[in-house]
Amino acid sequence: MYRLTGSLVATVALGLIASGCTGFAYISKTYVSVTPQVVTIGCKDPYEVYDQRRVRKMLIVSNALRETTGCGIDDALAGGDPALTRVKRFREAARTYLNETGREDCRIRGEAVFTDLQTEFTYICAGPVEPRDTKVQTLPGRSNRVGL
Numbered sequence: 001m002y003r004l005t006g007s008l009v010a011t012v013a014l015g016l017i018a019s020g021c022t023g024f025a026y027i028s029k030t031y032v033s034v035t036p037q038v039v040t041i042g043c044k045d046p047y048e049v050y051d052q053r054r055v056r057k058m059l060i061v062s063n064a065l066r067e068t069t070g071c072g073i074d075d076a077l078a079g080g081d082p083a084l085t086r087v088k089r090f091r092e093a094a095r096t097y098l099n100e101t102g103r104e105d106c107r108i109r110g111e112a113v114f115t116d117l118q119t120e121f122t123y124i125c126a127g128p129v130e131p132r133d134t135k136v137q138t139l140p141g142r143s144n145r146v147g148l
Contacts, residue, residue: 023114031059037139039097047093054129060093062117090119102137
């Protein structure tokens with residue numbers, strides 16, 4: 001049977017509570033076998049990225065604390081509303097991830113918001129999809145793995 005990572009399970013569980021099962025089966029089926037990488041944007045905000053390179057889709061996952069407080073508790077106390085920048089931040093995380101994994105030529109062509117914590121992006125690239133045994137570039141500090 002499939003094994004979900006702890007952070008994905010927690011994120012999916014929070015998403016289920018917020019959206020009542022919408023997308024759970026799809027996310028489980030599509031991303032369960034993918035090891036996440038972390039990309040940071042802005043004020044070192046980390047986002048988990050589950051990249052299905054063979055189908056050119058990625059799931060960007062935030063966490064509830066960041067989506068409540070923004071870059072820090074000071075933002076929340078100053079009246080900053082992270083919801084106002086959510087779409088921009090998730091798009092920036094997706095673009096940053098593609099750039100940092102050597103796919104600057106890829107373009108984001110669509111997105112689907114599952115919950116406030118999860119957005120899926122589809123992308124297209126000039127080059128062909130890598131064969132399964134291709135070593136792929138990962139983010140700095142992470143070892144290369146066999147392509148998905």
